[in-house]
Amino acid sequence: MIYLDYAATTPIHKKVLEKMMPYLKDSYGNASSVHRFGQEARQAIDESREKLAKFLNCKLTEVIFTGSATEANNLAIKGLVQGIKKEKSQKIHIITCSIEHKSILESCKNLNVTYLPVGIDGLINLDDLEAEITPDTDLVSVMYANNEIGIIQDIEKIGKLIKKINKNKQHKIYFHTDAVQAANWLTCDVEKLGVDLLTLSAHKIYGPKGIGALYVRNGTPIIPLIVGGDHELRLRAGTENVANIVGMGEAISLISLDKSIEKLRDKLIKQVLKIDGAKINPYGIPNIANFSFDGIEGEALVISLDQQGFAVSTGSACTSSELVPSHVLKAINLSDLDAHSSIRVSLGKNTTDKEINNFLKTLPDVVDRLRQISGR
Amino acid sequence: MYSEEIMKRFTNPKFFGKLDNPDLIGNAGNPQCGDLLTIYLKISRKKITDIKFETLGCVSAIAASDMVCELAKGKTLKKALEISSTDISKQLGNLPVLKVHCAQLVTQALKDAIRKYK
Incomplete structure (x- = not known):
């Protein structure tokens, strides 16, 4: 079986697992305990937080571990909205983007939100953003790299724009970015990007599932969604998942931002486009290619490829149980049929030239068979 | 699944x-x-003597199309109209809840064809 779904999740790195194992076995202390077991756990968490702080170029007190990136996104939006409410009586206004991850879109539901459209290239227009900012605007949240197509937004430029606007604004606009898909490839230096909040996930960077993190710039008036003890600088209660936190720290420290896989992705695109009726959708980060194929349906293609030994996904793993076309593909103005006929192929550290060659050998026949069934 | x-x-x-x-x-x-279905029928003495389908659709839509053809073949038009989406779902060993509409679609296509009989 050849795995080409690294944007859904990545295999855990050997070194990550090795670092985690002691905390799943003998070093089982609760980091809140004052005895040696607890001290050991606390130290492991502190060391991991240091690794994230180094990666983000931020202070230790600005890194909050969460149970997932989804939780971090929820905390960024809802935690800030609830935190700001206390400070002013005016209406909260959020600006986000139509191709955000569901965890952002759902967190924004029932709030006063402006959704920025994207062009057919998948990019938001900075003039649109500037035009939508009002004196009431409190939060801008824009995804760094999209999970379905991989398109990259210019976060640094948006950061600068917001900084400029903030100079003449009565109350600050906070800037959040979901950097889950970007972290393997692009800088997450929060000073360079000019963000106040940034979301990371461990399992997209060869770390364990069930752990994410939120960077929260000091002074950001965020309040916790999960309350209880004083864990995670009082922003996320619950006994720390020490092994996962250690794993995330190690995964972060192993990030090299090496983009050489891009060559393999570009070869894949070039060869797939030789198939009649194959289209490449807009792309960005080095490992994702999203294709549409005339006359076939994405899920049928994914299952057929699975039968042939290749794991890819439809638009996004989160939307595969729904019948409506992906909101991202619709946002870049794909027709319903093109959106339904899309698959996402995503490469990773272990992907080889041989794997891509095998995939390219199999794909045309699979597409052909499904077109015979559809008669199109 | x-x-x-x-x-x-x-x-x-x-x-x-x-x-x-x-x-x-x-x-x-x-x-x-995301599903587009066409069903072709050959009729003799008000009986379906041959049947084929073309389906642009998901796994369930293709499987349900094949099943409706098998169930309809050899039946009178009247009997074929009685094939329900539940029959198809059952014969397929139960479709996932989200895919039950695929069985509805294939019976619609069959009914659409039979409706045109004069």
């Missing part, structure tokens, strides 16, 4: 393709849901 029967029919559908000079053609589906 899918039953053996669904996978079998998706992998090796028996009834896909066009019929030469069909007596009836029925359509169902829409681009929004």
Whole structure:
């Protein structure tokens, strides 16, 4: 079986697992305990937080571990909205983007939100953003790299724009970015990007599932969604998942931002486009290619490829149980049929030239068979 | 996720393709849901003597198309109209809840064809 779904999740790195194992076995202390077991756990968490702080170029007190990136996104939006409410009586206004991850879109539901459209290239227009900012605007949240197509937004430029606007604004606009898909490839230096909040996930960077993190710039008036003890600088209660936190720290420290896989992705695109009726959708980060194929349906293609030994996904793993076309593909103005006929192929550290060659050998026949069934 | 029967029919559908000079053609589906179905019928003495389908759709839609053809073949038009989406779902070893509409679509296509009989 050849795995080409690294944007859904990545295999855990050997070194990550090795670092985690002691905390799943003998070093089982609760980091809140004052005895040696607890001290050991606390130290492991502190060391991991240091690794994230180094990666983000931020202070230790600005890194909050969460149970997932989804939780971090929820905390960024809802935690800030609830935190700001206390400070002013005016209406909260959020600006986000139509191709955000569901965890952002759902967190924004029932709030006063402006959704920025994207062009057919998948990019938001900075003039649109500037035009939508009002004196009431409190939060801008824009995804760094999209999970379905991989398109990259210019976060640094948006950061600068917001900084400029903030100079003449009565109350600050906070800037959040979901950097889950970007972290393997692009800088997450929060000073360079000019963000106040940034979301990371461990399992997209060869770390364990069930752990994410939120960077929260000091002074950001965020309040916790999960309350209880004083864990995670009082922003996320619950006994720390020490092994996962250690794993995330190690995964972060192993990030090299090496983009050489891009060559393999570009070869894949070039060869797939030789198939009649194959289209490449807009792309960005080095490992994702999203294709549409005339006359076939994405899920049928994914299952057929699975039968042939290749794991890819439809638009996004989160939307595969729904019948409506992906909101991202619709946002870049794909027709319903093109959106339904899309698959996402995503490469990773272990992907080889041989794997891509095998995939390219199999794909045309699979597409052909499904077109015979559809008669199109 | 899918039953053996669904996978079998998706992998090796028996009834896909066009019929030469069909007596009836029925359509169902829409681009929004992602499924487009066409069913071709040959009729003799009010009986379905041959049937084929062309389906642009998901695994369940293709499997359900193949199943509706098998259930309808040899039946009188009247009997064929009685084939329900529940029958198809049952014969397929139960469709996932989200995919029950695929069985509804294939019966719609069959009904659309039979409706045109004069």
